[in-house]
Amino acid sequence: MSAPAATPSREVTGYRIPSLGYRIVIAALKLIPSFVLLILLPVAALTFLGAHGVSLPISTYAVEVWGIALIAVGTARYISKPTAAFGPLSIAASTVSFLYLYYALSLSPYRLVVPGGSASLVAGYSMFLELMMIVPAIGIVVGILVTVEDVRSPKERLPFDFPA
Amino acid sequence: MSALVVPTHRRPPGIYRLARGLRWLSALVFVALLIFAATVGYSAFEVARSSPQSRGLTASFAPNGTIEIGGSFTLANPGYYPIQGLALTARISNETGVFLGEVGTGPTTIAPSATAVFPLALYLPVSTTGPSASLLTEDQYLGVDAWANATYAYLFPLSVALTENRSWGAPFEGFTVSVGTPSGGGGNITIPVTVAFRNDASFPTAGTLAFVIESALLTPCGGGSFTLGVPPGDSYDETENVALSPGCSPAGGHVSSTYSNGGTPVSLPPEGIP
Numbered sequence: 001m002s003a004p005a006a007t008p009s010r011e012v013t014g015y016r017i018p019s020l021g022y023r024i025v026i027a028a029l030k031l032i033p034s035f036v037l038l039i040l041l042p043v044a045a046l047t048f049l050g051a052h053g054v055s056l057p058i059s060t061y062a063v064e065v066w067g068i069a070l071i072a073v074g075t076a077r078y079i080s081k082p083t084a085a086f087g088p089l090s091i092a093a094s095t096v097s098f099l100y101l102y103y104a105l106s107l108s109p110y111r112l113v114v115p116g117g118s119a120s121l122v123a124g125y126s127m128f129l130e131l132m133m134i135v136p137a138i139g140i141v142v143g144i145l146v147t148v149e150d151v152r153s154p155k156e157r158l159p160f161d162f163p164a
Numbered sequence: 165m166s167a168l169v170v171p172t173h174r175r176p177p178g179i180y181r182l183a184r185g186l187r188w189l190s191a192l193v194f195v196a197l198l199i200f201a202a203t204v205g206y207s208a209f210e211v212a213r214s215s216p217q218s219r220g221l222t223a224s225f226a227p228n229g230t231i232e233i234g235g236s237f238t239l240a241n242p243g244y245y246p247i248q249g250l251a252l253t254a255r256i257s258n259e260t261g262v263f264l265g266e267v268g269t270g271p272t273t274i275a276p277s278a279t280a281v282f283p284l285a286l287y288l289p290v291s292t293t294g295p296s297a298s299l300l301t302e303d304q305y306l307g308v309d310a311w312a313n314a315t316y317a318y319l320f321p322l323s324v325a326l327t328e329n330r331s332w333g334a335p336f337e338g339f340t341v342s343v344g345t346p347s348g349g350g351g352n353i354t355i356p357v358t359v360a361f362r363n364d365a366s367f368p369t370a371g372t373l374a375f376v377i378e379s380a381l382l383t384p385c386g387g388g389s390f391t392l393g394v395p396p397g398d399s400y401d402e403t404e405n406v407a408l409s410p411g412c413s414p415a416g417g418h419v420s421s422t423y424s425n426g427g428t429p430v431s432l433p434p435e436g437i438p
Binding site (some may be wrong): 109118119120121122123124125127128131132134135138139141142145146148149152153156157160 | 176177179180182183186187189190193194197201319320321322323324325326327328
């Protein structure tokens with residue numbers, strides 16, 4: 001008896017995988033908070049501060065580009081969770097996050113000159129970002145582990161990721 | 165088909181458990197850092213809202229013949245994290261950009277929920293030849309360059325620089341010593357000496373102003389003194405008749421003045437005699 005198709009059936013004994021359509025709908029719903037947190041709020045904050053003469057080192061364009069990249073790869077990762085692409089996409093999502101933080105790190109320290117030039121502030125935040133980079137670094141390791149597991153024992157994790 | 169019939173109650177494989185554990189660790193680190201960042205932001209806002217203040221900035225003649233600018237700088241740290249390695253430095257230059265003096269304090273640490281008061285004392289040497297000479301007789305704007313370095317919440321190094329001009333009121337603004345026409349005869353010749361200035365300083369000009377009339381050959385022809393007690397903002401204009409030494413002509417000479425308030429005398433710019 002041959003193995004089932006690459007995409008697992010919707011319901012099998014031991015685990016229950018949501019349909020592709022369902023996963024797409026959920027991913028689309030998750031886009032809303034992701035969009036708000038990763039793009040809308042940062043851009044609004046940058047615009048507000050810029051309007052009050054406070055320029056931050058990162059541009060709204062960069063926030064939008066990185067935000068779209070994070071959302072896109074995160075959405076693809078979620079949809080692909082039951083498939084063998086989940087591991088590589090987890091690596092990709094964490095790598096994008098890591099690079100985003102690295103980009104922000106390259107902009108440290110932050111220099112603010114008060115309008116009129118009478119006062120200036122230099123604030124370093126590289127150590128904090130370096131700590132933040134631990135999170136995607138762990139994510140990359142997790143993605144590698146998932147990929148290895150999927151290669152060695154395909155679908156082994158499905159009963160635990162999608163218990164019936 | 166048997167590969168898909170996996171009982172869910174069995175123990176997850178090791179690699180799965182490792183990945184899940186790391187995922188939890190990652191989430192914990194992320195949440196901890198978010199909470200840390202939020203509390204740092206709140207604490208920093210509270211520090212900024214507490215408004216660092218420089219208080220009681222006063223100027224006066226110091227006993228060592230300098231002008232002392234003293235006061236204190238107060239910084240409250242109402243936040244949750246310490247301000248570490250706080251060092252303050254201020255440099256003062258006169259209107260023409262000549263460096264006059266520097267004052268600094270620290271480095272020190274301000275613990276959370278604590279307030280630190282830094283006493284400041286800057287001594288500006290005054291003499292007729294030094295760069296601070298004009299502080300005695302010329303109102304002007306002094307350039308103040310101040311900066312502070314510190315590390316906040318262990319991870320965030322900060323540097324703040326401030327440049328501003330502070331007005332300076334001279335204690336002998338427009339200082340003049342004028343010598344009038346000699347009068348009398350024989351061995352009793354006197355000459356009127358008039359001292360005039362305005363005290364634009366924030367402190368009273370009190371003490372003694374001694375003067376010496378010297379001839380063109382630097383021979384002392386006579387001298388005298390004025391007792392000063394000029395409140396801030398008041399003018400001073402007094403004349404005193406000085407007996408000249410026999411045979412000594414002040415023409416072409418000059419008048420040297422020295423101010424003393426009990427400490428080291430401070431020389432004022434000499435005035436030529438026509």
